[in-house]
Amino acid sequence: MKPSFPTRVVRRAALAPSALCAIALATHADVPELALPGPHPVGWMDVSITGSAGDFVNGRVYYPALEAGNSTDPAVGAGPFPLASFIHGALVLPPDYDDLCGHIASHGWVLVSLGTSGTVQMESRHTKDLMHWLDDESQIDDSFFAGMVSAEHGWAAGGHSAGGGVLQRLVKKEPLITAAFALAPSFDPGDANGLPKYQGSLLVLVGDADTTTPPDEDAHPYFVAAQATRRRIYIEAEGMGHDGPTDTPLGIFGSDMPWSVSHRWNKRLPTALLYAEILGVEDAYTVLLGEHIDTQPFASIREADCASPALWTCSSLTAESTLAVGLAGAAGDEAFVMVSAHASTLETPFGTFGLDPVATTFLSVSDLDDRGWMELSAPLPSALSGHTFFLQGLRIGAGDAAFSATEAIALP
Numbered sequence: 001m002k003p004s005f006p007t008r009v010v011r012r013a014a015l016a017p018s019a020l021c022a023i024a025l026a027t028h029a030d031v032p033e034l035a036l037p038g039p040h041p042v043g044w045m046d047v048s049i050t051g052s053a054g055d056f057v058n059g060r061v062y063y064p065a066l067e068a069g070n071s072t073d074p075a076v077g078a079g080p081f082p083l084a085s086f087i088h089g090a091l092v093l094p095p096d097y098d099d100l101c102g103h104i105a106s107h108g109w110v111l112v113s114l115g116t117s118g119t120v121q122m123e124s125r126h127t128k129d130l131m132h133w134l135d136d137e138s139q140i141d142d143s144f145f146a147g148m149v150s151a152e153h154g155w156a157a158g159g160h161s162a163g164g165g166v167l168q169r170l171v172k173k174e175p176l177i178t179a180a181f182a183l184a185p186s187f188d189p190g191d192a193n194g195l196p197k198y199q200g201s202l203l204v205l206v207g208d209a210d211t212t213t214p215p216d217e218d219a220h221p222y223f224v225a226a227q228a229t230r231r232r233i234y235i236e237a238e239g240m241g242h243d244g245p246t247d248t249p250l251g252i253f254g255s256d257m258p259w260s261v262s263h264r265w266n267k268r269l270p271t272a273l274l275y276a277e278i279l280g281v282e283d284a285y286t287v288l289l290g291e292h293i294d295t296q297p298f299a300s301i302r303e304a305d306c307a308s309p310a311l312w313t314c315s316s317l318t319a320e321s322t323l324a325v326g327l328a329g330a331a332g333d334e335a336f337v338m339v340s341a342h343a344s345t346l347e348t349p350f351g352t353f354g355l356d357p358v359a360t361t362f363l364s365v366s367d368l369d370d371r372g373w374m375e376l377s378a379p380l381p382s383a384l385s386g387h388t389f390f391l392q393g394l395r396i397g398a399g400d401a402a403f404s405a406t407e408a409i410a411l412p
Helices: 019-030 094-106 120-138 162-173 189-194 219-225 259-277 282-288 291-295
Strands: 042-050 056-064 083-087 110-114 155-160 177-183 201-207 231-237 299-306 310-315 322-328 334-340 343-348 351-355 360-367 373-379 388-396 401-403 407-410
Touching (some): 042 120, 056 094, 083 120, 083 162, 094 259, 120 155, 120 162, 162 177, 201 259, 282 310, 282 322, 291 299, 310 388, 351 388
Parallel strands (some): 177 201
Antiparallel strands (some): 231 299, 388 401
């Protein structure tokens, strides 16, 4: 049975819906242009450790540094930073992903890239070993990486092609991973036993011109298998081939999209996921699902399935003095976007309602289509300058419901 909407808690009030646009304008400034390098120079270091099975494990660590280069001093004073890992595809190694991994590090992550090759089981174990080694090193006072890894954030992991197949197993073996990105991943149902139980967030990115891991055979079944996720996003980019994540075109995979464009896409979208899911900057969803994705090549398919709804706002690209506001839930959900002049804290069966019930109105009430998300545009009034407002979303599915986080926005 579909839960009924709490009309006793949320009711219409005098605040006009158009006021919401003014509310959200200031928040998008927190989302940088994620295709560009972040604020940190990037150092890198090749490491070799003894793994949990007594074997040698090789990797390459990318980290925010005082200056760019091999083994340059870490930027300890700017940290600590969230921890991430990356798993290479078949026949390629960390140096082939220096640009992608360094890009993520420049935005404030310590990332270790797997440098060994073997079975799915071995590579997932080695990746886990490297992450725990780096986390341990951060806690040793005289270590090179002392103080670099944050204990306040969840871990992230990503993989390309066969590395995406390894990621299926890694998310089962490492419960500290709360965000994962799979780039043109291979999919093997025999190794997918980690995906159905993975409860973090997942981005699957693929191109419809990929003949190595075709979307219908690999990437989309991969997405479908991850049924327990907090949030999962599937993006199938029109014309993209298989080699976008690597530093140079591999030249053996078909693509209708220029490699430079595909490469930019493969850096920008995983970084957006990490901002949204690890740092909590949910306005980064405008890059993943909203109209800001269209500053890149057109994404032919964008699907969301979010048990925990994601709410985002951004300055519209299509009209002046207009704001885009989006909410991601699941296909078939009822979706509500609400605004209030005052905040509150009220516990409900749907989670915490963060708006004042008396001063709340609906900006939008709609049913989500097969994409599982919606975005609307609304004009930006000038009469509310200097005020603070509050914004929240709600999704109601066939047997569950949940509020989004509440945003407090101070108008300049």
